[in-house]
Amino acid sequence: MTMTPISYYLKKCHEGLLTQDQQQLDVLSHLQKIYYELLREQKKRTGLQRHFRSLKLMKGLYLWGGIGIGKTSLMDCFYECIPFKEKRRMHFHEFMRWIHAELKKYQGEKNPINKIADNIAKKTLLLCFDELIVNDITDAMLLARLFDALFSAGVCLVTTSNTHPDDLYYRGLQRPLFLPAIELLKRHTDVTHLMSQTDYRLRHFQQAGVFYTPDDESADAKMEAAFLVLAGHLPINHDSLKINDREIVVKKSTDDIVWFDFEVICHPPRSQHDYLALAHQYKMIFISHIPEISFCSKDVAALFIRLIDVFYDTKVKLIISSAVPIEQIYIEGIFKKDFARTCSRLIEMQSLSYFEATN
Structure with missing residues (x-):
């Protein structure tokens, strides 16, 4: 029944x-x-x-x-x-x-x-x-x-x-x-x-060490080491990708892992359609050098919010480096309310339970 x-x-x-x-x-x-x-x-x-x-x-x-x-x-x-x-x-x-x-x-x-x-x-x-x-x-x-x-x-x-x-x-x-x-x-x-005061997702969080700040040489080295471990014996490429008929510059990639700089992935002409296409192609995505985006254009802030929404929903595993802690990435601006969701999702995306989920 x-x-x-x-x-x-x-x-x-x-x-x-x-x-x-x-x-x-x-x-x-x-x-x-x-x-x-x-x-x-x-x-x-x-x-x-x-x-x-x-x-x-x-x-x-x-x-x-x-x-x-x-x-x-x-x-x-x-x-x-x-x-x-x-x-x-x-x-x-x-x-x-x-x-x-x-x-x-x-x-x-x-x-x-x-x-x-x-x-x-x-x-x-x-x-x-x-x-x-x-x-x-x-x-x-x-x-x-x-x-x-x-x-x-x-x-x-x-x-x-x-x-x-x-x-x-x-x-x-x-x-x-x-x-x-x-x-x-x-x-x-x-x-x-x-209405609830309880964020039930927080009960399952265990930090997996996938968010690096400050964004310095040490963070770059840790991301590089993580990429090499995850890539294993797969060949590493440095060629640009073609997504939705547009070229996107990458730092490096394998069949199911790709690494971008923030300046490339979160600036026009990128769009949520690009992010959906990437989410369907890659299980894990690295993004380095995220700034405090309160001081970027509103287009950049909007793209970052959409990127996190898409990757979260499709269970893409995200490894990132940032100039500031998560809660300081966007502290003022017209998307402040929307970024509360983004901040929460970035925190969850560091958890072992999130990394163990299938995408």
Whole structure:
């Protein structure tokens, strides 16, 4: 018999994989209602009934809150219990990359967003996003049309975010054009705040010695030694890489390890699409000479935040050297709130448990 989200969560707690928390259970109660509604809706989704289904009136969930308090774990408990195949879970960065690739296929055609949304709806009753965040103006400008098309097609959305919908794309260029997307999210999902003072990930941290500061000759030597040990007997290359039809200079690389200088990997024309491509190709990435990026351009800060988001979600192992400790890399600027997540993830990415995870 299929487990419900609450029973699945309690089982994980009993196994010691999660820690029972009443606020998390309250959120799961909400998710369990959506779970039962989805089961009823899926039974109706046959033949012509699909075009008249009532799901467009059914709200999903927008779960937001602080870092490390279990939002993703709760969504995963919910998602794992959904017994039908018409479901899809993606990191939001990955989803937007896929959307842009689809748009290229429909270049020159009318209403490409509607066609993409309809194709999604044909195979997807439930769409789950992890870490919905909007920093890119191109994404911001198309999300209102995309959300409208998906909701109109009857797709139920469950998503996590560190930010209330009203604060998405805060201070972004041409933000008024993004406001309809916010209103659509609020209309078609129940906005729920998960509040907790506990960062559950911190309980499993053991430092693995993969962050070197200060950024001096000693740090360079330690990174060099680490690279050689990890490379083993594999041949080491110094040639540039070609990612998304653009050359990227590397310090050195093997089949599954690559080493960049910060100036190369976190400056335009780099993009999150480059980072996703690298994450799919390399299991371990070295980045040396990270400065205090508060004094860099906002483009550099935004790229660094996206880089960490992508590498964290894809479980890329990261070894880095920095001029300052993690909490001092970005101490002021318009991305200060976003960098709280980045800082937390950088800390977790040093842990042995993170390094033992499969990517």
